[in-house]
Ligand SMILES: NC(=O)C1=CN([C@@H]2O[C@H](COP(=O)(O)OP(=O)(O)OC[C@H]3O[C@@H](n4cnc5c(N)ncnc54)[C@H](O)[C@@H]3O)[C@@H](O)[C@H]2O)C=CC1
């Protein structure tokens with residue numbers, strides 16, 4: 319299978335590296351494009367062994383599956399550039415924030431096979447979490463193809479499209495929240511006397527371990543939390559501080575704010591005069 323990335327930035331590179339590291343796809347079967355002004359992105363892709371081009375249509379010509387990995391504001395221009403090169407044999411996978419399947423379909427030739435995915439950057443280390451929704455012209459087997467591809471870089475699940483904005487608020491944006499949690503825990507460790515390097519490692523392993531316990535034991539996180547907190551012990555004192563600061567409420571607010579931002583981005587990112595050419 320040949321994979322193309324239109325847009326060669328952070329998320330495209332994370333997916334490409336994860337795919338290559340999985341051993342399922344070799345770098346020479348991946349091509350990525352970016353405009354001349356963004357040469358650095360293509361240099362980074364070249365150093366991974368990917369093919370590169372400034373021509374978005376060339377990506378389509380050389381790929382079976384085409385990831386739209388550009389910012390939402392660039393989707394309609396990119397779609398108009400690739401539309402003439404698209405055939406019914408191509409699968410178009412958009413990872414763009416907020417842009418709906420219907421919008422993308424309306425920018426491409428009729429019956430284009432479109433999938434909307436919300437991945438996240440931990441795909442780079444094959445610990446990603448992706449949710450995907452299938453477009454109206456997708457064929458039998460397309461969902462399996464996408465699931466197989468995304469599973470090589472982490473967890474992948476099909477959802478109704480209405481859930482993609484909430485997925486964005488949680489797992490799409492979530493790594494940024496968790497990096498801040500790691501940074502904050504590490505700062506705490508440094509404050510009480512740990513060396514910075516060790517504090518960062520302990521914080522990261524703590525998140526990794528807690529996440530693995532949730533996933534591998536199937537036990538509810540509240541029960542696992544209770545199991546750490548001995549009566550009158552240290553953890554409940556720490557927890558009291560977190561809850562006094564409104565930890566869970568803040569996390570809920572963060573997911574909701576990011577979800578709303580995704581919805582609003584989709585509403586305003588595309589022009590009204592959508593193209594809809596015959597294939
Ligand atoms: N960074 C993240 O954690 C995630 C990003 N996304 C989505 O992925 C998309 C890309 O995001 P990032 O990789 O973070 O952005 P980025 O800024 O790192 O990369 C964007 C890429 O698009 C290229 N580009 C701009 N105009 C173009 C055009 N006309 N034709 C071809 N390429 C063009 C840029 O040169 C760059 O290579 C966005 O829609 C974002 O919402 C989705 C999930 C997670």
Ligand SMILES: O=C(O)[C@@H]1CCC=N1
Pocket residue numbers: 415486490491
């Ligand atoms: O923040 C952003 O715009 C992108 C979408 C999901 C994660 N990063």
